Amino acid sequence: MTTSTATSTTATPTTRAPQRIDPSAAVARTTSRSSLQATWVQVLAMAWRALKKMRRKPEQFFDVLIQPLLFTAMFAFIFGGAISGSVSNYLPVLIPGILAQTALTVCMATGVQLREDMDKGVFDRFKSLPIARIAPLAGPMIADLIRYGIASVLTVVTGLLIGYRPGGGVLGCVGGVALTVIAGWSLAWIFTWLGTMARSAQSVQGISMMIMFPLTFLSNAFVPADTLPGWLEAFVKVNPVSHVVSAVRDLLNDGAVTAEVGWAVIGCAIVVAVFAPLAVRSYSRKM
Amino acid sequence: MADLSAVRADSLVKNFGDFRAVDGIDLHVRQGEIFGVLGPNGAGKTTMLRMLATLLPIDGGHAEIFGVDVRREPHRIRQLVGVTGQYASVDEDLTARENLWLFARLQGLTSTRAKTIAGDLLERFGLQEAANRPLSQFSGGMRRRLDLASSLITRPPLIFLDEPTTGLDPRTRGQMWDTIRELVTDGSTILLTTQYLDEADQLAGRVAVIDRGRKVAEDTPDALKTQVGDSTLQLRLADGADTALAADVVRRLLGEDPVLTPESGRMNIPLPDPDRAADVLIGLREAGLGISSVSVAKPTLDEVFLALTGHGADEPQMEAAR
Known part of the structure; x- marks a missing residue:
């Protein structure tokens, strides 16, 4: 009996056309949300897309390449004597500061580029696909880890070239760079959120500048906080960038994993916990 | 699943400010x-489609696709609907193959399977x-x-x-129509918007006119066209022919007056x-x-509009131009 059915099925003419689409089967197959594993695959696919774009538009690496070289050298020779007595004394203060500033600049680019990207037709398709809403946001941010990495390494190397000798040694440097990358990635969620809210890429750029300058200059990135007037010192002390800078200093200069490092990591975690959901919500509502 | 409707929309509403x-709209x-x-x-065609595709929130009314509530279960809807936009929504910075691979991967296909499907679709669409x-x-x-290929990866x-054919040349348009017909043979249901009566006529079994x-x-397209009336017979008489006599002939045969342009010997004759x-x-x-x-001219969308709404299809644009 079984053999006869088998032969009868093989005997039916096989067409190249695939099976007819069955709507009720398709409905039965649907799921109400993407599983965690599926979401991860989607995030990676979006990261792959961002990497492809980076490779095809290398000009977007300009900020990543120029700023560490230019700012490190410029700030060291201009402020070095005035603030710390000499360039070599200033470098241990400056390099962690520049690291934080560079990370913030790259963050800003993340928000601006996301906004530009979202105006393109392909985002309509992303929205129409059954994918987790976080994937189009998190994908590019994973690819951006490369940019944070390049920027931080370049900053440290420039410092080494003009005479910086980090007391923390190789491990300290690796730790400092790693913390910078983590901090940059976490803070980028703020700018991603801005990117999903703002009307145009230009407005993202404008708003980001207004956030970035106070955050970096009203911190201990370039000058010791105790030289500032009291009210300013109070702000500088709560500024999260100050904590990141102090933590990176501890790692680079002393190779020490201090409480500051812990605070910086906790601060980053809080930023992600607050702004990632905000960004996803604003992105899903934008459609 | 006894209900055989693919889309059922009741009094859909979308506001943009005021x-x-x-x-x-019921659909x-x-x-x-x-x-x-x-x-x-x-007219609101694209807006309606975007609401049904979960790309825009529905402000009022109710919509179901294969019995799934559009507003409550957007993720399910996205698994059932393939959307091909007026402006191609593919990634300009990637190649065709990379686009298809990415969309397949996003929808949960393995990398190898995504590659195969991308290859198949590229072949099927001559790319x-x-x-x-x-x-x-x-x-x-x-x-x-x-x-369109990108919309078909999971065979929704x-x-x-x-x-689908706005801005395409006639030959490409014809190819697109053939492809669309094939999709229905595979068992898909298609909801299409168009500005062209002949496109609706060529493809659609039923048509809703939105204004x-x-x-x-x-x-049905045929019924719509009959509502609008008639085709028009457009004639140009040979040089020196008597247009008045020709008009008499037409009047005698059809009982209607032709529209004459005597200087060029042209006559437009409405055909019941x-x-x-x-x-x-x-x-x-x-x-x-x-x-x-x-030549025999078919009724144009503009004429359909005039007949159905009392104003022409591109009236607002003409007002703006003035």
Whole structure:
């Protein structure tokens, strides 16, 4: 009996056309949300897309390449004597500061580029696909880890070239760079959120500048906080960038994993916990 | 799943500020049909489609696709609907193959499977040769084909086509139509918007005419055209032929006055029935009148609009132009 059915099925003419689409089967197959594993695959696919774009538009690496070289050298020779007595004394203060500033600049680019990207037709398709809403946001941010990495390494190397000798040694440097990358990635969620809210890429750029300058200059990135007037010192002390800078200093200069490092990591975690959901919500509502 | 409707929408509403873009549209698309939504620019066609595709929030009314609530279960809807937009929504910075691979991967296909499907679709849509070229070198038709291919990766049972042939040349348009017909043979249901009556006529089994956010008619294309009336027989008489005599002949045969342009020897004759065209031609020959050119014009969307709404399809644009 079984053999006869088998032969009868093989005997039916096989067409190249695939099976007819069955709507009720398709409905039965649907799921109400993407599983965690599926979401991860989607995030990676979006990261792959961002990497492809980076490779095809290398000009977007300009900020990543120029700023560490230019700012490190410029700030060291201009402020070095005035603030710390000499360039070599200033470098241990400056390099962690520049690291934080560079990370913030790259963050800003993340928000601006996301906004530009979202105006393109392909985002309509992303929205129409059954994918987790976080994937189009998190994908590019994973690819951006490369940019944070390049920027931080370049900053440290420039410092080494003009005479910086980090007391923390190789491990300290690796730790400092790693913390910078983590901090940059976490803070980028703020700018991603801005990117999903703002009307145009230009407005993202404008708003980001207004956030970035106070955050970096009203911190201990370039000058010791105790030289500032009291009210300013109070702000500088709560500024999260100050904590990141102090933590990176501890790692680079002393190779020490201090409480500051812990605070910086906790601060980053809080930023992600607050702004990632905000960004996803604003992105899903934008459609 | 006894209900055989693919789309069931009741009094859909969408507001943009004070402007009501979609104003209580009912839509009922049966499984396996091609349903056309016909209307001019700005009538609310795209907005309606975007609401049904979960790309825009629904402000009022209720919509179901294969029995799944659009507002409550957007993720399920996205698994059932393939959307192909008016403007090709593919990634300009990737190649055709990379686009298809990415969309397949996002929908949970393994990397190998995604590669196979991308290859198959490129072949089916005649894009193999251009597969690895940047999209900036693609023609409008190629982009549109890639866009459609991208919507078919998971073989969704319902496909939205938003003005699939706007801006395409006639040959590419014909190819697109063939592809769309094939999709229905595979078992898909298609909801398509268009500005062209002939496109709706060619493809759709039923058509809804949308104007200013409201549905003004729903019927088969043939019935719509009959409602509008008639085709027009356009004649140009040979030099020196007597236009007055020709008009008499027409009046006698059809009982209607032709529209005359005597200087150029042109006549436009409304035909209650296309069959009568032959009568007119024979009548003219018997009267000894020569004809230098002849054509039968079908009713245009503009005429359908005029008949259904009392105003032309592109009236707002004309006002703006003045």
